[in-house]
Amino acid sequence: MGKDIREDIAWAQINKDVLKSLESPRKLYWVIIVIALLVFSVGIGCEVYQYNTGMGVANMDNPHVWGLYIASFIFWIGMSHSGTLLSAILHLMHADWRKPIYRFAEAMTTFSLLTAGLFVAVHLGRLWQVYYALPYPSERWVWPNFQSPLLWDAMAIFTYLSSSILFLYIGSIPDLAICRDNIHQGWRKKLYTLLALGWEGTDRQWRNFRVTYLTIACFLIPLAVSVHSIVASDFAMSQQPGWHVTSFPPYFVAGALYSGCAAIITLFIILRYVFRVEEYMTLPILKKTVRLTFAIAMVWTYLNCIEFASVWYSHDQVAKDVLIQKATGPYAPFWWAMIFCGSVVPFAMMVKKWQTNIPVMFAVSLLLNLGMWLERWMIVAPTFAHGYYPWTWDHDQWPSLIQWGIVFGSFGWFTLLFMVFCKIVPSVSMYEVKEMVYHRSLAKKKEEQAVKEELAVKGAN
């Protein structure tokens, strides 16, 4: 498979390469920033129009009370699970190949959660009355319903967002200290000095750092599972046909990990080129990520089948009708595209040659993400179009351009935040790459020593 990383890279070189990437990325970086700004401004324009005019312009009505906003909300929450997978789960499993790529995955977690949070605000309509939903004592004695999954959702996402930010920050402190030591003037120097908190790499600091990082990782795993399970409960605890399914929480968690991994592949390919870090984000690491994604794709496919079977054999005729309608009705092209992108395209990742073929994997990862976005849309929209009451049977309702514009804009917002972050904070964790190189070189020395001893024994005989 080849080496994840060269074990003879000098530590000073690692600092130099990564710090250089912060200062002089390729021109494509600025092209991406400009495109992201344009896309984001489309979203802003649409949101301003919707805010001033009312939710009617989004083409939402009764029964179509949720639309692309909630589908995109789930999509962005799902994307956030990749950071937890790479940082926390693989950290606990001692999979050290994650080290050069986990930082940007963690950043993805934070920024996709921030993007998801926007959709809650966008969807509210009367944004100025948001305080009605907040738990605070008032003379009206009105509290939010603590038994509602929607409130659980708000709390879970807040917990996940703030914990992810802290996890990302704590893990970056040693690298911020490296930046502080190597950048000698300007706002960057001040920023890094402030954020590094006076880190000097003392044994006391490392000892506490290790325990803290591990502890937060242990918290983040059940938290990530709970976040998407609660998002699934928004649907599964309702009485809508097609949603009241027991397997929804694991199905959502698998979907989240899947879309997160696909996004990691996309960003991996972009970052390694834009920031010239091909030496660290290597093809063997891409290969491992691709294989992991394939495994999760198969879990997702299996859970998808379970979900269809649960509906099919549930004796709930309307839920069954929704499923049939998905496959044959007006949503059919999107539903079949979801099946194709989510369950068929991943088989391209089985072809060994393609696992390290950058253009092929880039295209595949985009298709997987498209499939996962469609999945969320196909969960939300068809159920509203065919509820238990015949008056809800409104199969030809489509999201307006305003809805599409806001969804489109969210991709610009995410890209903007993510790319700006990668320009300020090293997207490759320098100290962890050094650890990786150190342990690999020790292992190599041991191997060479063993070979020498074996040859010596053979020679003696």
Place this chain on the structure above:
Amino acid sequence: MSKRYLLALYNNFDEAEAVVSELRNSEIKGFNAADDLIVKSPIEHPEVEEFLGEKSVKVQWFTLGGALTGGLLAFSLIAGSQAGFYSQMKGGKPIVPIPPDLVLTYEMFILGGVYITVLGFLICAGLPARRSPLYSAKVSEDQIGILVKADDGSVAKLKDIFTKHKALEIQEEAGR
């Protein structure tokens, strides 16, 4: 007697280990290895802990305290607000329903645990910190630093030990 700080830089962990071991075994006046010796390294290195001797980490106690406080606080706030509904009709349903309340309790358990763990980390690691008397940017690059504090009269002995183990550089500064 006034104190002085010495920082010696090495380019590998083996040398650093040898120096630490000699410093611990030496009987230098005004120098106590447990309190006056700090190893600075560019990576988290388990062997450093081995040769420095085991030192306890107390972050986990903060975690436990934070998580329990978070969980208890959440449950009491939610149950407290629900108890305000005593005057309302609940149709036979429990006033404080335990299973749904446990979801938010669980989230706050984690939130409290994470926040207080971070606080514990800052306290236990001594952060934010002022720059120590001697610091070299080489430590964040590829060298291992050994910082010692000793009486003025012991500086020569310490320097001898550092030089014997091929220190790349020795820095010295008057302490407080």
